[in-house]
Amino acid sequence: MSFTSRFKKNAAKVGNGLLFAVALTTPVVLGVAFQAFSLVSAASFGAMFALLIAPRHGALARVVGISIGGLLVVLAAALGIALQGRHDLVLVLLFLLSWLAALPRPDQAYLGLMVKYVASSVLLTSFGFSATLPMALAFLGGIALGICLSLVSMLFEADDATTPLEEFKAFLHGATNGRLFGVAVPVTVLFSTLAARYFSFSDPAWVGLTVLFVMHSDGATELFRIWARTLGTLAGVLVSAVILYTVTAPLHIAVAIGLAAFGMPYAKGHYVLFSFAITCAVLLLIDISMFQMGGDMPLLRWRLIDTVIACACVLLSNLTLRLIRRLRHRGDPPAGQAA
Incomplete structure (x- = not known):
């Protein structure tokens, strides 16, 4: 790689890092200024969602793609709230959405992320997450901020x-993951979530949410993601605990959030580092949102337990898929042998 190419690549990462830092810390500053701590995480998550899902293909594609994704997430949250208490309908809906989330291939980044976030929104709200209209508006405000920052990122x-x-169009023409994997993901999501609820976990929905983002159609990649997600999350929880134990002022915590956000573009492609950065940012943002209630240190311990259980479920599902594929191809002739 030439010096010019390397310089442009590093400049793009620095620029994206600064945009992520602005996206996640601006709502914190506004939340402190207006004493609206409960809306901080919703606005920051909206901005982060916009930057993560933004199609890298022109201004129109970015604006339309992010806007549609944000509206679908909000509508999914409203649907999840409407279905609270209707467990049979919730399970059917989660199965369908998890199945849809499993179908897009790794090269269909926008479609795959959007469906996963929609499924996560239904999962969280249907299992008791108390979303409100002000939180939805804050999320959409974060989406608007993320759109503006995404347009700025077109400079580099x-x-x-x-x-x-x-x-x-490619998805409709059959460019999807295999049918077996498409069934395995929703089964694993429902199994892990219901098991967590049966054993009275603090937030069962987080277990299913983790399965959605860890489970991968490529077995080798998936096995790597299991330990990488666990290791990165463990490090993120420990560092977040140290920060929250030693720092109490929201604006000081925002500095740590900004540093974690700045590192996200650098961490892409390094699953341990990305899990570490996003875990720190998410947990610190949630703590600021609960600032007026004294924070939420116990959440850190439960988040680690939820992640470990989810990764164990993904590992079990992965090994089961491998066994099924091996049994299906047991009678096939060896490669190169004449039929």
């Missing part, structure tokens, strides 16, 4: 990705 990003419409 190359438009080298397919559009959401192209991904959707």
Whole structure:
């Protein structure tokens, strides 16, 4: 790689890091200024969602793609709230959404992330997460901030990705993961979530949410993600605990959030580092949102337990899929042998 290419690549990462830091810390500053701590995490998550899901293909694709994704997440949250207490309907809906989330291939980044976030929204709200109208508006405000920052990122990003419409057309024409994997994901999500609820976990929905983002169609990649997610989350929980134990002022915590956000573009492709950065940012944001209630230190311990259990469920599912594939191909002739 030439010096010019390396410089442009590093400049893009620095620029994206600064944009992520602005996206996650701006709502904190506004929340402190207006004493609206409970809305901080919703606004920051909206901005982060927008930057993560943004199609790298022109201004129109970014604005339309992010806007549609944000509206679908809010509508999914409203649907999850409406279905609270209707367990049979919730389970059917979660199965369908998890199945849809499993179908997009790794190269269909926008479509895959959008469906996963929609499924996560239904999962969290249907299992008791108390979303409100002000939180929805704060999330959409974060989406608007993220759109603006995504447009700024066009100054140093190359438009080298397919559009959401192209991904959707390929999806409709059969460019999906295998049917076996498509069934395995919703089964694993429901099994892990219901098991966590049966054993009275603090937040059963987090277990199923983790399964959605860890489970991968490539077995080798999935096995790597299991230990990488666990290790990165463990480090993130420990560092967050140290920060929250020693720092109490929201604006001081925002500095740590900004540093974690700045590292996200650098951590892409390094699953341990990305899990560490996003775990720190998410847990610190949630703690600020609960600032007027004294924070939520116990959440850190439960988040680690939830992640370990979810990764164990993914490992069990992965090994089961491998066994099924081996049994299905047991009678196949060896490669190169004449039929």
